[in-house]
Amino acid sequence: MGTTGEVELERMRVATCIVGSGPAAHTAAIYTARAELKPILFEGWMANGIAPGGQLTTTTDVENFPGFPQGIMGMDLTEKFKEQSLRFGTRVFTETVVRMDLSVRPFRLYTDTKQVDADTVIIATGAVAKRLDFPGGGEGEDGFWNKGISACAVCDGAAPIFRNRPLAVIGGGDSAMEEANFLTKYGSKVYIIHRRDAFRASKIMQKRALDNPKIEVIWNAEVLKASGNERGLLSGLDLRNTVTGEASVLEVFGLFFAIGHEPATKFLEGQLELDTDGYIVTKPGTTQTSIPGVFAAGDVQDKKWRQAITAAGTGCMAALEAEHFLQEIGAQEGKYSSLL
Incomplete structure (x- = not known):
């Protein structure tokens, strides 16, 4: 079991760990869960000063997300995202990832109570409007x-x-x-x-x-x-x-x-390539970061569009790319589902 100071951490081993709580994170969770990758998702607790669900929780009527012709409250929409993730078996933890070690494989992610060893990581921590x-x-x-x-x-x-x-x-x-x-x-x-x-x-x-x-x-x-x-x-x-x-x-x-956004990337401590504004750099047309097996989706890597629907799209891309990556490294079905 890992420790941080005197705190004994629960240790988990997974194929895919998702960090985030908005449309990108939950779309990635839905796709990876349906692919039977048994993902876990850390939705954070007031990470960057925002409740689980991300920036949508700070809005009222959302009228431009498909499927809701009468509009829907931002908080209600994020709850539906989470319900769908849970339905397909995603394990969701209301904990904040405080640091990662992306220099080892499997990658290691730490919260105040857990150490997670993951073969793939999807970062969807978003960006906060200033x-x-x-x-x-x-x-x-x-x-x-x-x-x-x-x-x-x-x-x-x-x-x-x-x-x-x-x-x-x-x-x-x-x-x-x-x-x-x-x-x-x-x-x-x-x-x-x-x-x-x-x-x-x-x-x-x-x-x-x-x-x-x-x-x-x-x-x-x-x-x-x-x-x-x-x-x-x-x-x-x-x-x-x-x-x-x-x-x-x-x-x-x-x-x-309209004074800019602050991407939630400080916890990465420079382990991934970032642009001059702190956004995660991804290979054009993909969600692949500078480290193979680590993917970024949503506003944490998108400084242009910053919409719920585009974030959801990149969440889908990240999930499919993570699944393909696991296939390439010879991951076997069910191999990563147990606690260590």
């Missing part, structure tokens, strides 16, 4: 998160509360330009709030935004506070000019953070 901290910007009774404030225009921009209303995007990179242009389909006007006097976005993305008649840029500005209306929805922002200190109030009914 938010700004100001009064009214968060969750809870006094916050307007999911009540007018979001970090995904593509996910939420078409919601009725945003249609034909003034909206705002915070950011200065390509994502901010793209989200602002996207929101002009729905909002009456879109403001880009940027704390500096120049964007860092590419010239072509800047031009698209600046040439759009429905977009107005508020330069050298920061949000001090978000306020709401009698319905409990966002209705305005208190701004401050970062150069002059002048205060102003901006009437908007939607605010979208």
Whole structure:
């Protein structure tokens, strides 16, 4: 039995271990379980500050996931993912993987109570949208998160509360330009709030935004506070000019953070190849990482699309690639199902 300090760890031996709790992780679990690989899945416990289920648990109505024509609550959707994984025999543990050793085979993964030896690993730990901290910007009774404030225009921009209303995007990179242009389909006007006097976005993305008649840029500005209306929805922002200190109030009914995402890869401690933003690098057209037998799916390796449905697709890919890898190394059915 392995130990960490004085804590004796339960040791497990599996063919496939999945780390994550969103659509990528559970799709991988469903496919590997149906392939009789007897996977285990660590869904984490408030890993990266988010409940099991990932970013979907921080959203309300999900209207763009196929199969739910009336929409579905984000938390309800993640529960259905988990139910389907369990139905096919996935063992799910509400524990956070705190470290891995990918230099040995089988690979070793550690939680506070377990050591898992796995022939293949699927990492689907996601990425967390960065938010700004100001009064009214968060969750809870006094916050307007999911009540007018979001970090995904593509996910939420078409919601009725945003249609034909003034909206705002915070950011200065390509994502901010793209989200602002996207929101002009729905909002009456879109403001880009940027704390500096120049964007860092590419010239072509800047031009698209600046040439759009429905977009107005508020330069050298920061949000001090978000306020709401009698319905409990966002209705305005208190701004401050970062150069002059002048205060102003901006009437908007939607605010979208576009200041980047933080991929959940720190626990890997540099064992896999990452890009400059910390995302896991995968071989184009696959979920294969820099270490054979380790696969990455979902937002932890996708900085472009970041949608539940694309994450699910890569979860499927990772499962099929893991199964193929096990076949290549001569894995036998049932060989990895027992505890050591």
